[in-house]
Amino acid sequence: MRNFDYYNPVKILFGKGKIAEIAKWIPKGMKVMMTYGGGSIKKNGVYEQVMDALQGFDIVEFGGIEPNPKYETLMRAVELAKQENVGFLLAVGGGSVIDGTKFIAAATCFEGNEPWDIVAKGARVNAALPLGAVLTLPATGSEMNSGGVITRQSTLEKLAFNSRHVFPKFSVLDPMVTYSLPMKQVANGVVDTFVHVMEQYYTFPEQAEIQDRFSESILKTLIELGPKLIHAEKPNYEDRANFMWAATMGLNGLIACGVSQDWSTHHIGHELTAFNGLDHGITLAIVLPGVMNATKIKRREKLLQYAARVWNIDTDQPDAADQAIARTEQFFNELGVKTRLSDYGVGIDTIDRIEKRFRERGDFALGGIDDVNVDNVRAILTSRL
Amino acid sequence: MRNFDYYNPVKILFGKGKIAEIAKWIPKGMKVMMTYGGGSIKKNGVYEQVMDALQGFDIVEFGGIEPNPKYETLMRAVELAKQENVGFLLAVGGGSVIDGTKFIAAATCFEGNEPWDIVAKGARVNAALPLGAVLTLPATGSEMNSGGVITRQSTLEKLAFNSRHVFPKFSVLDPMVTYSLPMKQVANGVVDTFVHVMEQYYTFPEQAEIQDRFSESILKTLIELGPKLIHAEKPNYEDRANFMWAATMGLNGLIACGVSQDWSTHHIGHELTAFNGLDHGITLAIVLPGVMNATKIKRREKLLQYAARVWNIDTDQPDAADQAIARTEQFFNELGVKTRLSDYGVGIDTIDRIEKRFRERGDFALGGIDDVNVDNVRAILTSRL
Numbered sequence: 001m002r003n004f005d006y007y008n009p010v011k012i013l014f015g016k017g018k019i020a021e022i023a024k025w026i027p028k029g030m031k032v033m034m035t036y037g038g039g040s041i042k043k044n045g046v047y048e049q050v051m052d053a054l055q056g057f058d059i060v061e062f063g064g065i066e067p068n069p070k071y072e073t074l075m076r077a078v079e080l081a082k083q084e085n086v087g088f089l090l091a092v093g094g095g096s097v098i099d100g101t102k103f104i105a106a107a108t109c110f111e112g113n114e115p116w117d118i119v120a121k122g123a124r125v126n127a128a129l130p131l132g133a134v135l136t137l138p139a140t141g142s143e144m145n146s147g148g149v150i151t152r153q154s155t156l157e158k159l160a161f162n163s164r165h166v167f168p169k170f171s172v173l174d175p176m177v178t179y180s181l182p183m184k185q186v187a188n189g190v191v192d193t194f195v196h197v198m199e200q201y202y203t204f205p206e207q208a209e210i211q212d213r214f215s216e217s218i219l220k221t222l223i224e225l226g227p228k229l230i231h232a233e234k235p236n237y238e239d240r241a242n243f244m245w246a247a248t249m250g251l252n253g254l255i256a257c258g259v260s261q262d263w264s265t266h267h268i269g270h271e272l273t274a275f276n277g278l279d280h281g282i283t284l285a286i287v288l289p290g291v292m293n294a295t296k297i298k299r300r301e302k303l304l305q306y307a308a309r310v311w312n313i314d315t316d317q318p319d320a321a322d323q324a325i326a327r328t329e330q331f332f333n334e335l336g337v338k339t340r341l342s343d344y345g346v347g348i349d350t351i352d353r354i355e356k357r358f359r360e361r362g363d364f365a366l367g368g369i370d371d372v373n374v375d376n377v378r379a380i381l382t383s384r385l
Numbered sequence: 386m387r388n389f390d391y392y393n394p395v396k397i398l399f400g401k402g403k404i405a406e407i408a409k410w411i412p413k414g415m416k417v418m419m420t421y422g423g424g425s426i427k428k429n430g431v432y433e434q435v436m437d438a439l440q441g442f443d444i445v446e447f448g449g450i451e452p453n454p455k456y457e458t459l460m461r462a463v464e465l466a467k468q469e470n471v472g473f474l475l476a477v478g479g480g481s482v483i484d485g486t487k488f489i490a491a492a493t494c495f496e497g498n499e500p501w502d503i504v505a506k507g508a509r510v511n512a513a514l515p516l517g518a519v520l521t522l523p524a525t526g527s528e529m530n531s532g533g534v535i536t537r538q539s540t541l542e543k544l545a546f547n548s549r550h551v552f553p554k555f556s557v558l559d560p561m562v563t564y565s566l567p568m569k570q571v572a573n574g575v576v577d578t579f580v581h582v583m584e585q586y587y588t589f590p591e592q593a594e595i596q597d598r599f600s601e602s603i604l605k606t607l608i609e610l611g612p613k614l615i616h617a618e619k620p621n622y623e624d625r626a627n628f629m630w631a632a633t634m635g636l637n638g639l640i641a642c643g644v645s646q647d648w649s650t651h652h653i654g655h656e657l658t659a660f661n662g663l664d665h666g667i668t669l670a671i672v673l674p675g676v677m678n679a680t681k682i683k684r685r686e687k688l689l690q691y692a693a694r695v696w697n698i699d700t701d702q703p704d705a706a707d708q709a710i711a712r713t714e715q716f717f718n719e720l721g722v723k724t725r726l727s728d729y730g731v732g733i734d735t736i737d738r739i740e741k742r743f744r745e746r747g748d749f750a751l752g753g754i755d756d757v758n759v760d761n762v763r764a765i766l767t768s769r770l
Binding site for chain 2: 001002003004005006007008009010011013014015016017018207208209210211213214216217218221224225238241242245246249254257258
């Protein structure tokens with residue numbers, strides 16, 4: 001096990017009806033900016049629940065944060081927050097709204113030249129507005145971590161940032177608010193969570209027994225839950241609750257403690273979203289099997305552990321590793337997520353652009369381990385056509 | 386899954402050499418009171434490491450906190466802390482030292498009549514001195530939670546308290562510092578951790594998939610590790626690291642999220658320590674098999690899940706539940722921990738006293754679930770003679 005630091009001060013309020021408790025966790029007298037996305041919260045009752053809970057607070061609204069939240073949009077929110085002298089941000093939405101709100105929180109207090117430097121140049125975040133979250137879509141884990149991913153429309157860049165100052169002070173996870181989600185978003189959320197776990201797990205054996213077993217716990221839970229969620233005639237509270245908690249545990253830092261990580265599937269996927277607008281979850285379902293194939297020799301030992309413990313594959317069979325990769329892709333397909341670039345009309349031209357961009361950025365390893373790199377990203381993506 | 390709140394702001398510094406980093410997390414200019422136990426830290430090099438790390442700080446020492454830390458001792462530390470105007474407490478030791486230091490932290494700021502009320506009457510803790518910990522004995526989980534257990538010598542009472550104000554600001558977990566532990570303490574630590582997990586897991590199925598699997602992950606890890614730790618010719622870093630992290634994860638609140646709990650084994654065990662001075666881990670190893678037997682019909686479903694997932698017992702066998710209980714006791718025995726009251730010279734007279742005390746306190750259920758209660762505690766303990 002490697003040395004590590006772990007710190008996660010997010011207060012989780014989990015369960016039905018918990019939105020009603022949020023006022024307790026927002027300092028009295030603060031002007032609150034409530035951020036949200038395309039307005040689905042105004043149709044499914046979440047908006048009313050939040051407004052009821054915030055009675056007595058002075059509230060500013062900022063709606064319209066899009067999936068893959070755009071720098072251009074968020075900077076308008078920063079202006080509004082400054083103008084209105086906002087003291088607390090409340091993100092009501094999925095990972096995009098929460099990521100975007102984290103960026104608003106940091107950018108409002110940013111003293112450098114241009115807040116884009118926070119993502120593009122890793123400019124240091126020294127302060128941020130305090131924020132809370134009401135999660136509506138389990139997927140990204142943003143509700144219990146200190147990271148965010150922001151897209152710049154003008155340059156088609158999708159980049160991540162991280163700062164301890166943007167941990168939410170609290171996050172409400174009420175499984176009921178997921179009932180109105182389109183099934184496609186549920187499927188994408190399952191894929192996103194699955195891949196988050198894989199990127200912290202599918203590397204090398206490092207004798208981190210608890211972390212490995214926790215990762216396998218989340219993966220097995222998703223494998224059991226996924227088809228139930230997708231094929232349910234109506235939403236089941238317990239399944240939604242388990243999905244929500246699995247997604248949060250998948251990216252709150254816990255399973256990353258003391259182990260190697262490889263975020264190449266996300267990094268390659270971000271480019272597919274930036275250039276072609278593909279849903280984030282879809283890009284991961286496309287890329288992961290390619291990354292697994294490209295790394296299966298070097299990472300054979302961990303891949304066989306995954307095969308045995310997660311899929312109950314008999315690892316005495318010579319093709320156990322390939323079976324594990326195939327089962328992974330099949331799992332995504334069974335959720336209704338297609339896993340080939342050609343399924344989405346993406347071709348060689350995009351692969352050219354992605355390879356070029358990675359070469360220009362000058363990073364050799366794309367996700368932290370050098371067996372996925374600028375020299376094999378073309379082969380990986382071509383294998384996914 | 387039940388509704389729950391989860392909050393744990395402890396910063397973990399994990400790995401070899403991490404003691405050297407503590408000064409970064411203590412506010413400059415604070416007078417630090419370093420608390421410790423019987424002095425083993427002066428023999429194994431931990432004291433020097435801490436002193437080296439604290440260069441530049443004004444330090445007051447308070448040694449001599451005993452196993453099952455005594456109110457009488459801790460109140461002397463409170464006096465010293467007030468007299469010296471201490472601003473930060475650094476606990477260097479195992480669970481007893483950390484628990485005791487949490488109590489010192491709360492009692493120093495206590496404004497009520499007598500700080501014993503914090504444990505005896507649940508008097509509210511409104512403030513506490515900030516504290517950090519350097520853990521030397523993996524077992525209690527105190528390094529990453531907000532609870533403590535204190536014993537009053539004059540009345541032979543051992544009672545628990547809890548306050549968010551006594552979460553350590555940081556805890557250092559360096560597996561190397563465990564190398565000099567007597568093997569008996571390692572065995573007790575494995576038992577303590579195992580039983581902590583069982584008390585948050587062995588209840589009823591509540592469709593908390595992640596929490597159940599995380600609990601089973603810790604139990605399986607302990608079952609693998611225990612004999613390796615005990616029979617190793619010399620300490621192995623990876624095994625010690627996994628043990629240390631397992632113990633912390635066993636009682637940091639995570640696996641308790643959204644599930645029933647039953648702390649009766651601890652409550653009964655505390656009385657055995659209070660009356661007869663038995664090691665905490667030993668009392669748990671004695672009591673748990675009795676509690677499992679007494680509850681095996683009502684909790685059959687969860688017991689069979691435990692049998693299947695943790696012990697790989699074929700649950701089609703009619704005696705699968707009994708096998709699981711027997712395997713649990715056998716595991717403790719294989720660690721060198723004897724599991725009968727008579728092994729320690731404890732007889733009926735102690736059982737009389739324990740039953741009497743529980744009746745006097747007036748709680749019917751001893752640990753949160755009513756199938757272990759004042760009416761069957763005698764039978765449970767008699768079965769362990």
